[in-house]
Amino acid sequence: MRRVAIVTGGSRGIGAATCVLLAVEGWDVVVAYRSEAVAAAAVVDRCGAVGARALAVQADVGEEADVVRLFATVDAEPDFGTVGALINNAGIVGAKARVDELSAHRLGEMMRVNVVGPFLCARQAVRRMSTHHGGAGGVIVNVGSAAARLGSPGEYVDYAASKGAIDTMTIGLAKEVAQEGIRVNCVRPGIISTDIHARGGQPDRAERLAGVVPMQRPGKAGEIAAAIVWLCSDAASYVTGALLDVSGGR
Numbered sequence: 037m038r039r040v041a042i043v044t045g046g047s048r049g050i051g052a053a054t055c056v057l058l059a060v061e062g063w064d065v066v067v068a069y070r071s072e073a074v075a076a077a078a079v080v081d082r083c084g085a086v087g088a089r090a091l092a093v094q095a096d097v098g099e100e101a102d103v104v105r106l107f108a109t110v111d112a113e114p115d116f117g118t119v120g121a122l123i124n125n126a127g128i129v130g131a132k133a134r135v136d137e138l139s140a141h142r143l144g145e146m147m148r149v150n151v152v153g154p155f156l157c158a159r160q161a162v163r164r165m166s167t168h169h170g171g172a173g174g175v176i177v178n179v180g181s182a183a184a185r186l187g188s189p190g191e192y193v194d195y196a197a198s199k200g201a202i203d204t205m206t207i208g209l210a211k212e213v214a215q216e217g218i219r220v221n222c223v224r225p226g227i228i229s230t231d232i233h234a235r236g237g238q239p240d241r242a243e244r245l246a247g248v249v250p251m252q253r254p255g256k257a258g259e260i261a262a263a264i265v266w267l268c269s270d271a272a273s274y275v276t277g278a279l280l281d282v283s284g285g286r
């Protein structure tokens with residue numbers, strides 16, 4: 037039976053690159069997305085072109101009913117096996133702002149998407165993967181951020197704090213399910229060239245900040261995908277609870 041990976045935020049950026057690389061490595065792929073259906077369909081086509089089964093599913097990760105429906109859709113898909121990997125990748129940043137400028141609405145949305153979402157998805161995955169629940173084991177990779185240790189002052193401390201929560205969730209959940217066949221790890225990207233910067237109102241951010249990176253360049257989505265896919269593989273069979281910085285030395 038082929039293995040199935042669910043990638044949240046699979047329609048664009050790091051998630052899209054991860055979907056395609058998982059497909060190349062022999063996984064079937066669920067491309068979960070919030071609103072960009074055309075982009076998600078293009079990723080499905082790219083996965084299919086390398087021989088994988090792939091399916092796009094719309095789901096807002098911060099909405100419990102959507103997350104429950106996402107996993108139920110995969111359960112009901114006759115061509116798919118059971119879920120073997122969850123990539124908790126979907127995430128947002130806000131506009132550049134100081135803490136003394138943040139609204140309660142923005143803070144709520146940041147935590148809903150970046151923290152509650154990964155928790156809800158991890159909950160559904162553990163219920164299927166854990167040997168405690170009759171599952172066959174699996175892998176969860178959380179996409180955190182170097183921001184969790186840098187703090188992002190003057191830019192978005194709220195985002196950095198949401199990623200700090202992801203570090204902690206990784207450490208705690210990894211220990212909680214270590215004896216149940218599930219490995220849980222976190223990849224912490226540095227500055228990566230994707231749409232996320234434009235959506236946060238800073239389209240030139242990745243190139244502008246290249247000089248603060250020891251390697252003097254932003255990373256590429258594929259360079260993060262490679263780390264995620266390695267953590268999903270049997271080559272990482274003794275790696276759990278790890279926070280892996282992929283940040284050009286920053």
Ligand code: NAP
Pocket residue numbers: 044045046047048049050051068069070071072073075095096097098125126127128149179180181182224225226227228229230231232233235
């Ligand atoms: P991106 O290009 O903006 O893509 C974001 C993806 O997340 C899209 O597929 C989007 O779906 C999805 N998404 C957003 N909100 C969602 C929601 N509420 N429910 C479901 N899906 C949602 O971002 P990216 O740069 O690839 O970032 C991916 C992850 O890496 C994020 O967790 C981000 O925090 C982290 N990260 C990025 C960087 C960087 O420099 N790029 C650095 C550190 C960490 P739609 O296409 O449907 O909108």
